[in-house]
Amino acid sequence: MRRVAVVGVGMTKFGVLADKSLREMAFEAFKEALEDANLAPKDIESVYTAINADHFSSQVSPGASVMEYLGLNPKPNIRIEAACASSSAAIRLAWLDVASGLHDIALALGVEKMNEAGRTTAEIIQFMGTGGDITWENHYGPTFPGFYAIFAINHMHKYGTTKEQLAMVAVKNHYYGAMNPKAHFQREITLEQALKSPMISYPLQLYDCCPISDGAACAILASEDVAKKISDTPIWITGLGLGTSSVALHNREDYATIPGTVEAAKQAYKMARVEPRDVDVACVHDCFTIAEIMAYEDLGFCKKGEGGKLIEEKQTYIGGKIPVNVDGGLKAKGHPTGATGAAMTYEIVKQLRGEAGKRQVPNAEIGLTHNVGAHGTYVCVHIYRR
Amino acid sequence: MLSAPRYWREIRYRYRLIGSRCLKCGKIYFPRRLVCAVCGSRKLEDYKLSEKGKIKTFTVIRRSPPLGYEKNVPYVVAVVELEDGVNVLSQIVDVSPEEVKIGMPVELTFRKVRENGKEGIIEYGFKFRPIFE
Ligand SMILES: [Zn+2]
Numbered sequence: 401m402r403r404v405a406v407v408g409v410g411m412t413k414f415g416v417l418a419d420k421s422l423r424e425m426a427f428e429a430f431k432e433a434l435e436d437a438n439l440a441p442k443d444i445e446s447v448y449t450a451i452n453a454d455h456f457s458s459q460v461s462p463g464a465s466v467m468e469y470l471g472l473n474p475k476p477n478i479r480i481e482a483a484c485a486s487s488s489a490a491i492r493l494a495w496l497d498v499a500s501g502l503h504d505i506a507l508a509l510g511v512e513k514m515n516e517a518g519r520t521t522a523e524i525i526q527f528m529g530t531g532g533d534i535t536w537e538n539h540y541g542p543t544f545p546g547f548y549a550i551f552a553i554n555h556m557h558k559y560g561t562t563k564e565q566l567a568m569v570a571v572k573n574h575y576y577g578a579m580n581p582k583a584h585f586q587r588e589i590t591l592e593q594a595l596k597s598p599m600i601s602y603p604l605q606l607y608d609c610c611p612i613s614d615g616a617a618c619a620i621l622a623s624e625d626v627a628k629k630i631s632d633t634p635i636w637i638t639g640l641g642l643g644t645s646s647v648a649l650h651n652r653e654d655y656a657t658i659p660g661t662v663e664a665a666k667q668a669y670k671m672a673r674v675e676p677r678d679v680d681v682a683c684v685h686d687c688f689t690i691a692e693i694m695a696y697e698d699l700g701f702c703k704k705g706e707g708g709k710l711i712e713e714k715q716t717y718i719g720g721k722i723p724v725n726v727d728g729g730l731k732a733k734g735h736p737t738g739a740t741g742a743a744m745t746y747e748i749v750k751q752l753r754g755e756a757g758k759r760q761v762p763n764a765e766i767g768l769t770h771n772v773g774a775h776g777t778y779v780c781v782h783i784y785r786r
Numbered sequence: 787m788l789s790a791p792r793y794w795r796e797i798r799y800r801y802r803l804i805g806s807r808c809l810k811c812g813k814i815y816f817p818r819r820l821v822c823a824v825c826g827s828r829k830l831e832d833y834k835l836s837e838k839g840k841i842k843t844f845t846v847i848r849r850s851p852p853l854g855y856e857k858n859v860p861y862v863v864a865v866v867e868l869e870d871g872v873n874v875l876s877q878i879v880d881v882s883p884e885e886v887k888i889g890m891p892v893e894l895t896f897r898k899v900r901e902n903g904k905e906g907i908i909e910y911g912f913k914f915r916p917i918f919e
Contacts, residue, residue, distance in 0.1 A: 549845035
């Protein structure tokens with residue numbers, strides 16, 4: 401396998417982007433990445449388009465429609481679906497294309513338009529819920545926030561994690577979101593506000609949940625020879641892990657962990673030859689606050705059960721043991737499902753280049769992305785190094 | 787939403803909580819399977835699961851329920867560990883949501899699950915209720 405670097409990244413602002421179509425958002429992210437990499441469209445040899453749901457795009461093969469709009473036909477393209485981890489899965493495949501020697505330059509692009517005129521929040525949440533087992537479980541009305549609430553209450557019961565600790569994750573991520581011009585929510589919140597927000601699915605309140613966002617993000621990957629020629633700041637992909645967990649909750653044994661994360665992390669650390677303590681900055685999948693706390697533990701940033709304590713001690717702020725989601729995370733930056741993994745990569749690349757401005761983690765050398773599909777059905781962990 | 791025929795296809799198993807047991811390795815499954823995931827054997831028999839268990843984990847759905855469940859909130863969704871060691875996801879009924887706890891003993895009860903589609907076909911299935919001594 402050849403060494404592979406990220407040579408260009410791009411992303412739109414995340415939010416309710418009422419005036420932009422799926423394809424226009426994709427192009428905007430693509431254009432930024434081309435300029436960032438100093439490449440032309442003709443240089444792209446292979447493309448993976450990540451889109452979570454045909455339900456949102458109302459089109460079968462939405463990735464092909466995006467490919468056409470990018471002006472890259474007739475080059476190779478496949479649409480990738482791994483729920484909310486779709487664009488991390490796309491990066492994995494683009495990496496394989498380049499690492500194997502099949503291509504020298506590949507694009508992984510994720511995009512999602514969840515908000516659409518006439519589509520209600522109830523419809524969107526209903527659809528997200530179909531990521532569960534529709535034959536045996538969904539008719540009991542668990543809902544998507546409900547899956548994570550089921551994990552949260554189990555975590556609280558087992559480890560004494562508190563609702564305040566959950567809310568502290570939201571407070572941190574809004575704190576950093578307020579510094580990120582591309583974030584969906586660019587305002588701080590207080591612990592009191594979070595704890596007073598409406599109860600959605602006990603114990604998760606409104607401020608424990610990420611928003612429903614539109615947006616696109618992408619990364620251009622290149623082989624070592626090409627990367628060294630065209631870039632002064634290549635960011636190397638040194639570890640990749642892909643784990644899975646059952647769709648049905650009845651097939652899980654432990655409800656205070658995401659088994660796919662544990663597996664993906666193990667693979668990625670081994671491949672990159674690093675330990676959790678070597679990671680300088682991480683973007684983890686905080687679709688709900690409990691998801692970030694479980695990620696701290698499942699990724700090895702602290703012992704199992706001590707995730708609540710880690711946020712309470714502010715160890716995941718800049719200056720702490722391991723800064724996490726200093727771009728605002730899914731919670732404040734937003735979660736256009738298909739784009740989320742590529743947007744994590746965008747942040748880590750900026751951090752490792754030292755281009756993160758006010759949110760810069762000093763001297764960050766090793767970065768990690770952790771992207772979860774649905775309630776753990778797919779998990780991608782990638783490790784990056786400058 | 788799962789169509790009514792797809793729901794009804796499994797009613798024999800839903801109504802009576804019937805799973806499978808592998809005749810070779812003894813592994814018990816719910817829902818039923820045709821091939822054992824552990825040993826690969828195709829020799830599985832229908833197996834009537836225990837009607838008692840305890841709450842392993844749960845949540846109380848208060849807002850943003852699926853479409854058609856608006857009138858049901860708040861309701862309790864739980865993973866119940868049956869005495870056979872098998873987990874099932876279901877609802878806990880006949881109790882106020884505030885009283886539900888992890889570890890609470892529960893037993894099977896047969897209930898209406900939902901109304902499906904424009905015709906409002908009523909689907910029935912298993913739910914659980916606390917056992918109060
Ligand atoms: Zn067997």
